[in-house]
Amino acid sequence: MFLTSLCAIILALFQISAVTALRFEVPALLQPTSQCVREFVSDGQLVVVTINTDGQSGDGQILSVKISGADGSEYRRKDNVVGSFKVAFTAKSSSSFDICFENKIQPGFRSNGRDLKRQIELDVEAGAAARDWNAIQAAEKLKPAEVELRKTDEMIDDIASELEYLVRREERLRDTNESTNRRVRNFGILIIVVLLSVGMYQIRYMRNYFRSKHIL
Structure with a gap:
């Protein structure tokens, strides 16, 4: 009984540290600035980043995502992200990595005074929690x-x-x-x-x- 409870506590603590879920908004601007989320991983650890966004192609917004390591190495970059987007990679070292978002207004698009923005739901899984x-x-x-x-x-x-x-x-x-x-x-x-x-x-x-x- 004690061993079962101990394992449950360990799993709960690990899941809290290994899985991060965030929801936030990224406004669309003519000259956008990057909004970044920083996570820490261990050397050789599997990392799965899942990004869910609202909106659709042609709504006047171009959402870009860039995932890069602390040493400047780039794991993945994608422009015009719509819907669900998933990236899996193996950490090169025990360090942090950044997930950066930029939302740019499409040239020539008329917003008619509306504030354009994208809703982002970000899930980061690392280690055993990231495996299928x-x-x-x-x-x-x-x-x-x-x-x-x-x-x-x-x-x-x-x-x-x-x-x-x-x-x-x-x-x-x-x-x-x-x-x-x-x-x-x-x-x-x-x-x-x-x-x-x-x-x-x-x-x-x-x-x-x-x-x-x-x-x-």
């Missing part, structure tokens, strides 16, 4: 219980990989902090030595000056 388990079940002839066990196992592996990455990142940050502290300490010691040296030089210089003037 129905196809896997049919291909490998798995029972429903076997599918759930395999899904749970892969989700736990994804969580473990995420935790390992967080540990490595924390170690890098700790090393960076320690290196910065050493540099600040050494710089502080250098400043103190320089100030003491300058002070002693000034004292010696003033003593010699006063002696040369027969003041001392």
